[in-house]
Amino acid sequence: MKEYLLVALALLGVLIIGGLSLVVPRLRRRPEPPLPTTEVDTRTEEDLAGPPVEAPEAELSTGVVVEAPPVGAPPIEVPEPTAGRLVRLRSRLSRSQNAFGKGLLGLLSRDRLDEDTWEEIEDSLITADVGIDSTREIVDRLRERTRVLGTRTGDELRTLLATELVNALDPSLDRSLRTTSTDGVPAVLLVVGVNGAGKTTTCGKIARVLVADGRTVLLGAADTFRAAAADQLETWGGRVGAETVRGPEAADPASVAFDAVKRGIEVGVDTVLIDTAGRLQNKVGLMDELGKVKRVVEKHGPIDETLLVLDATTGQNGLEQARVFTEAVNVTGVVLTKLDGTAKGGIVIAVQRKLGIPVKLVGLGEGKDDLAPFDPAQFVDALLGTEPLGRDA
Ligand SMILES: Nc1nc2c(ncn2[C@@H]2O[C@H](COP(=O)(O)OP(=O)(O)OP(=O)(O)O)[C@@H](O)[C@H]2O)c(=O)[nH]1
Numbered sequence: 001m002k003e004y005l006l007v008a009l010a011l012l013g014v015l016i017i018g019g020l021s022l023v024v025p026r027l028r029r030r031p032e033p034p035l036p037t038t039e040v041d042t043r044t045e046e047d048l049a050g051p052p053v054e055a056p057e058a059e060l061s062t063g064v065v066v067e068a069p070p071v072g073a074p075p076i077e078v079p080e081p082t083a084g085r086l087v088r089l090r091s092r093l094s095r096s097q098n099a100f101g102k103g104l105l106g107l108l109s110r111d112r113l114d115e116d117t118w119e120e121i122e123d124s125l126i127t128a129d130v131g132i133d134s135t136r137e138i139v140d141r142l143r144e145r146t147r148v149l150g151t152r153t154g155d156e157l158r159t160l161l162a163t164e165l166v167n168a169l170d171p172s173l174d175r176s177l178r179t180t181s182t183d184g185v186p187a188v189l190l191v192v193g194v195n196g197a198g199k200t201t202t203c204g205k206i207a208r209v210l211v212a213d214g215r216t217v218l219l220g221a222a223d224t225f226r227a228a229a230a231d232q233l234e235t236w237g238g239r240v241g242a243e244t245v246r247g248p249e250a251a252d253p254a255s256v257a258f259d260a261v262k263r264g265i266e267v268g269v270d271t272v273l274i275d276t277a278g279r280l281q282n283k284v285g286l287m288d289e290l291g292k293v294k295r296v297v298e299k300h301g302p303i304d305e306t307l308l309v310l311d312a313t314t315g316q317n318g319l320e321q322a323r324v325f326t327e328a329v330n331v332t333g334v335v336l337t338k339l340d341g342t343a344k345g346g347i348v349i350a351v352q353r354k355l356g357i358p359v360k361l362v363g364l365g366e367g368k369d370d371l372a373p374f375d376p377a378q379f380v381d382a383l384l385g386t387e388p389l390g391r392d393a
Pocket residue numbers: 193194195196197198199200201202223226229277278279337338339340341362363364365366370
């Protein structure tokens with residue numbers, strides 16, 4: 001009996017030891033993670049921040065800093081494509097539409113186009129800021145054509161008016177933006193204009209237009225007069241993943257512009273967009289400052305595009321200020337902002353005629369993508385509140 005008890009105890013001991021040897025290693029081993037159903041993001045904050053941004057050489061001398069997008073920044077936006085924007089935003093021209101569409105078309109559809117009616121048509125065009133010379137030309141041609149063609153129906157008159165307005169906008173002008181890099185050197189766009197015209201906003205919107213079209217962009221905050229302008233620009237850039245080069249407050253705008261292009265060459269972007277200040281006491285100061293920005297930037301290569309930003313609501317007065325800029329730098333295109341805020345859409349015609357420079361872009365609101373490439377036929381259709389009449393739109 002005693003032997004049986006000893007054998008049973010020995011067997012029990014063997015069983016316990018065997019069981020433990022199976023269980024203990026399992027307890028020690030870390031449990032296997034469950035098989036992931038989706039990819040797990042194992043990146044650290046450093047990984048997310050991307051490769052470290054090298055400080056440009058110039059930082060040592062001028063204090064210019066490159067702002068990389070902050071860690072944890074909101075996701076990069078994909079702006080809407082630019083094709084057809086003017087058509088989509090045509091309702092923004094509703095104030096001008098009343099003057100042109102309702103006013104002019106109403107006059108033209110009167111039973112008798114007598115002398116008084118023609119005078120009223122002339123007045124309407126002048127009131128809409130078309131400018132005296134252009135108005136005379138448009139009305140003379142309309143009178144002549146209605147007489148020769150014996151045009152009477154509303155549709156025919158509308159077509160004639162539209163044709164004359166499009167002609168006054170010279171559809172043959174080149175309105176493309178030169179934004180493609182050549183031999184690894186980015187295209188450089190300088191944005192000028194009086195303060196408050198919408199320069200910084202326009203720079204941001206252009207950056208979005210370029211990104212939407214697949215370009216890489218770097219912004220240069222050479223408006224060092226107003227500290228908030230650089231912050232504003234940086235916010236615009238950050239939204240579409242574009243770097244901003246800025247300097248300390250009241251830094252030399254030319255040195256910031258220089259460093260922006262230098263950085264653009266280093267990182268190999270397609271386009272460098274430079275925002276400038278317009279708040280200058282007098283014409284000489286403005287000419288000096290912009291002239292210097294131009295000379296210094298051109299040490300890297302020629303400036304590809306100089307855009308003059310004009311506020312459409314300032315009408316004919318804005319045109320006088322615009323002249324100062326055209327004398328200081330070689331303006332290659334006009335951006336007419338705030339067309340949504342005026343009934344005087346005719347200013348586009350006056351601007352082109354007076355300055356002899358094509359309107360390339362129009363601002364139609366404060367929204368991020370409220371900037372459209374300018375197209376004369378689409379613009380006239382929007383002004384008249386009509387559908388395209390078989391012209392190239
Ligand atoms: N309604 C409307 N507002 C616009 C348009 N473009 C710009 N603005 C507004 O105009 C105001 C001035 O714009 P900014 O871009 O700061 O002007 P700025 O020329 O850079 O001004 P400074 O930096 O002071 O020289 C802002 O409130 C913009 O939102 C537009 O097309 N339509």
